[in-house]
Amino acid sequence: MAESITIKILPEGLSVQARPGELLGEVLTRAAVPLNRYCGGRGLCGKCLVRIVSGPLPLLEGDEKALLEARSLTTDHRLSCRYEIRAPATVEILPGSRAAAISVLDAGFCPPLTVDPAVKSFSLEIPSPSLASPRAVLDSLRDALGLPHIVAPLSVVKDIRLPPKNGRFSLTVCLYGENEILDIETGKSEEDLYGLAVDLGTSTVVAELLSLVSGKTLSRAVAPNSQITYGADVVSRLSFSFQNSDNLERLRNSILQLLNGLVSELVAKAAVPRNRICEAVIAANTAMNHILCGVAVDSLALSPFHAVFSRLDPFPASELGLGLHPRAKAYVVPNIKSFIGGDITAGLAASGFAERPGNGLFLDLGTNGEIVLRKGKHLYATSTAAGPAFEGMSLSCGMLAVPGAVQKAGWDDGFDLKTIDGLPAQGLCGTGLVDIVALSLRQGLLGPDGKITAPGRKIVLTKSLSLTQQDIREIQLAVGAVKTGVRMILREFGVSPGRLDEFLIAGAFGSSLDVENAGAVGLIPDVPADAVTFLGNSSLAGARKLLLSAPDRAAAEGVARRIEHVSLASRASFQDEFVGAMTFGR
């Protein structure tokens, strides 16, 4: 047996044993210190950074070298997924590297909710069969429900217990709409009914456990989308699924395990039995919901780019492999056309956008930028490939909006950075990024064309944090894509920005985006100042709303159907427009 090496982990003060040659990332996983592993431990994302307090500091090479140099962290920082254990060491986990820390991500705009879920429980008394009336138990039950045609699945009928011989007996019946019996239990237990609302994002997955009786959120759990191992964005995951026929199942399995893990966390936090969860409502973009369902995604990546389904009927959650009530249902929020997914349908439902009069624009800033324009009673949608820059990916110093992330910035003879929880700055999240770009433009560190004019062609934020020219190019592409989409769709339907009654921003920015800076960068056109509202994670808020209200589902399905899709990328003018939009500013 090989000799074992002691690794001390700070700030926990844990000591763990490692084998020579083992990677630090693996050792930390084993010690239940969960680090961000966006790139699946391939040394590409730089999100699993640790400080080597004592111990060997091997020479830096390749990607790791580039990543650490960009952040001036070469002296004592290393990526845990690249650090091979050779001798005893003490390592400090940076707050921003911790996966668990994402739980502060916002939970989305919470509209007033009506609790009228698809799954309901009723307590009933039914007469026991007698010699004079030896009725079949199921017939008596259908009568008592007043639903003679409700479907009783065989597995429910199999579980029916022999009623007592005389008098009446109490049952609790769990129904799915007026269509189907999900469960029959003896005694009264109608308060004990739960549902799951899931925002399955390309980068991040958020799940909530709700009571389907009170409508309250009982617990919340968050994790980076584990498919990041197979590619940071949708396109690279679709490509991965082409490589061989098992890869779709690999992607599916990866997200399924993640979801089941989140469910374990949710039920443990709320002390609810997991087989009491009777429905899961899942809001996700088209690629994510196809993958989760194990439905072929080839057609999403190849011209003419179309989905297999837009709407799926509710189906048994067990067909996904989710470990809930054995007959729990899964409801996938319907997609709007092939490119615009259920996350947007959910966002529209949460905000009530489609039901209001007047002109409005709904902008979801995630890995994709989806845009929905309301002009009177008409709805038009388009999407742009913004890339993951706003979510803290693809930049040398980007990170999710977790403790240690620069969330806001001002100027006081130099950058004045505000981080989440006031921790030392570890990187930039979306809102901080917009502030810094706007300030840099204002201070002349950056030209409107995106060229860094600051000394050393770097925008230096702290000793260890700066934006490179490459970073700025990524931001220009992201801003340009969104700006092009918004401009083109407004022009197409003859709505000027000043005539917008509302401009809703959903997605990564939460509610802390500085409107003036966003305008200066070019993310928000020249709309009336009071028109702008931040929705935060409206996909999650919508999943929650559609979980709690079955009538709202029918409405959301109607909205998804009537939105007209506008394909901008196929227009001849798109490329010119896009190049022009790369210039920062409105």
Added chain:
Amino acid sequence: MAESITIKILPEGLSVQARPGELLGEVLTRAAVPLNRYCGGRGLCGKCLVRIVSGPLPLLEGDEKALLEARSLTTDHRLSCRYEIRAPATVEILPGSRAAAISVLDAGFCPPLTVDPAVKSFSLEIPSPSLASPRAVLDSLRDALGLPHIVAPLSVVKDIRLPPKNGRFSLTVCLYGENEILDIETGKSEEDLYGLAVDLGTSTVVAELLSLVSGKTLSRAVAPNSQITYGADVVSRLSFSFQNSDNLERLRNSILQLLNGLVSELVAKAAVPRNRICEAVIAANTAMNHILCGVAVDSLALSPFHAVFSRLDPFPASELGLGLHPRAKAYVVPNIKSFIGGDITAGLAASGFAERPGNGLFLDLGTNGEIVLRKGKHLYATSTAAGPAFEGMSLSCGMLAVPGAVQKAGWDDGFDLKTIDGLPAQGLCGTGLVDIVALSLRQGLLGPDGKITAPGRKIVLTKSLSLTQQDIREIQLAVGAVKTGVRMILREFGVSPGRLDEFLIAGAFGSSLDVENAGAVGLIPDVPADAVTFLGNSSLAGARKLLLSAPDRAAAEGVARRIEHVSLASRASFQDEFVGAMTFGR
């Protein structure tokens, strides 16, 4: 390794090797010579008789001795389930002992059938998605079907293949009613659609494979109900299921394996792939359908004797374990009240009994005797425990209506026996039994009280075949039960036998029962001669009709619901009536 012993099997002329001490029944099973094993090889039913042409003839003991003495077969016949191999032997299989020979059992009255099944296939052309119209495949399909709300199960959506890039493409869609898509295939295959009609009887199981396009029966397979191992009649199987909690599953598994075996036989005969069978319609009595579905039968055996379900919604056949199309449905023909099962509902459907005007009586003579009275628009039903005598069980010389069974008898200075296929008489089936009892009464060999007056207190038919006093008692009980039921229900509702417009007899007797003899015995009351019709296996005929016609299902469910159940056994007068009815004659 032990020495092996050669056993020669006639008339095949096969030679097989056996281990010393092995039972002949096992050796024959291994050699694919399937014998009747009603009692599961426990030496009780006497149905696996063979003649030992050469080889050891061990001394007879116990049940085997009694069974063979009753048939005067002690010299050279033995039960194969009791015969231990000790030395080489040549054995002859009697035709009546062969399980496969049951295939001549009648297929039931075949009413004119409308082909309008629940499962249908349509070939469609749908437009390929294009850049201008990148519609989701499933949306285009729903449009083409004109069924926007049809449910597409996830497993169907998963199987959707990428359509070609341009033009239109052909699909064949298999639908379950207007509710659900069962399958989507590329190309045209709408002719290739099959269904299963099953009569799951207490003693015998018959299954047919039908084309759901032409409505034709393509193959038929029959086997004794394998649950006979656990008891010959319903009551003994219910008792068995009480003994421990695994026994219900044992019973279920036994019948499931049998059904899957029959399906293998059906598809092999008809050269149809088994995954093209999209629905199974199963007609069975209440106990058999509860057991097949794995639903608790305790309440059927204990006062107040009630069922768990009367009607089950169609459910996936895979939930039963039937190996058909992966999404094939199972439709269990609904029961009429707790005692009268789906076999009777099916029989009523096949005969159109409930739809005709006037007075009528429907009598199903199986192990139970079920009686349905129609008086104008009203329907009343009751059941009596006839026992298995009419099906050839429980008598020393009884057998199913298979080659070698005495089917008819006349008198020409002695019994003149007619056997099926003209083979030497092996035993009596139901119709022969009725003839012989009627002749014996007429010839003074038997008193109306059931006492044998013939010399030796035996009614001798051939050298090896005779009816004992015990056999006559069994027949008296069976006839008496049916007679009591018919008499009481007619009296209860004020219908005299002479006022019956029709008297339908379904079940074991097929169409060869002699009406005059049946009257002499007391099975048929004094009804107008032209009122009597024999339906044969009307349960199978009904399963076939309900498989081929979805509208007829709704009608049959309505009939099942509106029949009023009359519990005769709980009447104070029942016992007196029953004792009186034991006397042979009208």
